[in-house]
Amino acid sequence: MTAPRRIVIVGTSIAGITAAEELRADGFDGTITLIGDETEQPYSKPPLSKAFLAGSETDDDIRLPDLDHLDIDLIAGVAAHGLDRDRRRVLLDGDEVPYDGLVIATGARAATLRDWGGNPDGLDETVLRTADDARALRALLVDGHRLTVVGGGVLGMEIASTAASAGMDVTVIGTTAPMLSALGPYVSQLILDRALDAGVIYSVASKGAVLEAAGGRTRVRAGGETIESDAVVTAVGCVPNVAWLRDSGLSVSPGLIVDERCRVASDIVAAGDVVSLQGRARTPHWSSALGQGRSAAAALLRGDEAEPYVARPYFWTHQFDLSLKVAGEGIPDHEPELLDGDLADLTALWRWSTDGSPVAAVALNRHIPISRLHAHAGQA
Ligand SMILES: Cc1cc2nc3c(=O)[nH]c(=O)nc-3n(C[C@H](O)[C@H](O)[C@H](O)COP(=O)(O)OP(=O)(O)OC[C@H]3O[C@@H](n4cnc5c(N)ncnc54)[C@H](O)[C@@H]3O)c2cc1C
Incomplete structure (x- = not known):
């Protein structure tokens, strides 16, 4: 295969940046253009539901190391709108960037109840995915106020824990026991016990929750109950950011399908939360983004001679x-x-x-x- 000279990476978070680092570490001396729709400096997401949400970590604390040493052309605050594979161009608003190797690392967005039919009136939903989301949610963590968290997965339970520590009266609505699919019943019960000890109310509503307007507020209907609170946050999973690839002809459901070397097509690779490994459940975790970012870069440079990506799912969580x-x-x-x-x-x-x-x-x-x-x- 001919090694690419112009590599474009779309997505400026951990998967995209890891791919850029790996390309340089592997000796790639062509141009790297990094395109991202966020304006703030790349940051780490795991603290957003933990110390950063609590206010004990600052913007500086969560920043990823800067990219100066990588000699990258950074296009920040600009979204990729489309991909023209015939002409090998990433399409921006009124502009386009040519590539001969492309890394897709556009991650995922927060899923909402609207995605699952639980928000028939199209009410605004508070979610947590970006640093701005965390800042907005932090402003709602008021001692003595009531917070309803819809979603008993890892993110929902971390938010519940942080909010309870801030003195809030927290109710979590899950479709199962807390984090059951990720941790099984034994550890789930342990987490539930610690949450209850911290004063959190946990309700299981197997058919899910529905949001409805109540005066100026949002309230939650779940399992025959109506829960009133000062604020509601939705934490119901994440959806791969693939809308911009709609007309590209790539297979994007449930995420961007990659082969065992994170390749999507001969000159396109993908990494991180946007990815779906063939025949496996998605693993939208930090360590997957790191591992896939490295493998994707290697595959772009060395094709079949690159080591295959070995999926070894791993994540961590801090709560209570x-x-x-x-x-x-x-x-x-x-x-x-x-x-x-x-x-x-x-x-x-x-x-x-x-x-x-x-x-x-x-x-x-x-x-x-x-x-x-x-x-x-x-x-x-
Ligand atoms: C609050 C929170 C807490 C977490 N805690 C943990 C944890 O404790 N442990 C753990 O293992 N994992 C955790 N995760 C998951 C982990 O952070 C993700 O797996 C990781 O961030 C994925 O990295 P990524 O680069 O693939 O995608 P993302 O971090 O989603 O980044 C994708 C980037 O691409 C940009 N983008 C999207 N579309 C476009 C476009 N069309 N054009 C240009 N740019 C675009 C996005 O704005 C974003 O900057 C957490 C996630 C969140 C949200």
Whole structure:
């Protein structure tokens, strides 16, 4: 294959920046153009629901390292509107950028209840995806006020935890027990217990929640109940940012489908939350964005000779007094094996096995190298 000379990366968050770093680290000395629709300097998203939302981390604390050393042409505050694959052009508003290698790293947006039919009147929804969203949500965290969080997944529970620490009366509406699909029933119960101890009310409404207008406010209907509060935040997953690829002929449902080297087409690769690996559930986590950013860059430069991407799902979460690191997928329903730790002081290293083979491991309130956690989870 002929190595590209002009590489364009769309998306200026962790997947796009990692791809740029990897291209340079791999010796690529052609031009790199990085296009992003946000105007602020690239930042890290995980603190947005934790310390940054609480106000204990600042804008400077969450900034990603600057890009000066990478010799990049940065086009910031400009969205890509389309992709002309025949002419190899990324289309901007009234402009276009030519490429001979393209990295798509446009991530995902927050899903809303409107996406799931739970907002028939089209009310405004407060969501948390960007630094601006976090600033807006922080302004709603008022001691003594009531907050309803729709969504009992990782993000919803982190918001609930931060809001409860700020002195709010928090109600969470989930379609299942907290974080059940990510963590299985055993750890989910532990999280529920800690949430209840912190004063959070948790309701399961298997058919989901519906927003309705109530005077100047929004209230939530769920499982036959109506919940009034001062503020409502929706945390119901994320949707890959693929609308701009609508006319590109690429396969974009449920995300941008990539092969085992993160390739979408011969001159196009993709990484991060926008991606769907063939035949697997999406893993919209920080570590996936890093790993795929590296693999995507290598595949653009070396094609079939690049190492395939090895999916080793991993994420972490901090909520209430729990710090959890999770390796593996599909935690089974049965109780885990306790490898180490003591639940009496809220520390544990758990492992789940299926048919005698390890499939997942979770560390609770413990420092453990990620590689060791992967090993416990049976991930080479
Ligand atoms: C609040 C929050 C907390 C999180 N906490 C954790 C955690 O604790 N642990 C964990 O493992 N993961 C966590 N995650 C997930 C993690 O942050 C994401 O997996 C990661 O940010 C994905 O990176 P990305 O570069 O693929 O996409 P994104 O971070 O979504 O970035 C995509 C970028 O592309 C831009 N863009 C989109 N469309 C266009 C376009 N058409 N033209 C130009 N630019 C465009 C976007 O504005 C954005 O800047 C969290 C996410 C959020 C939102």
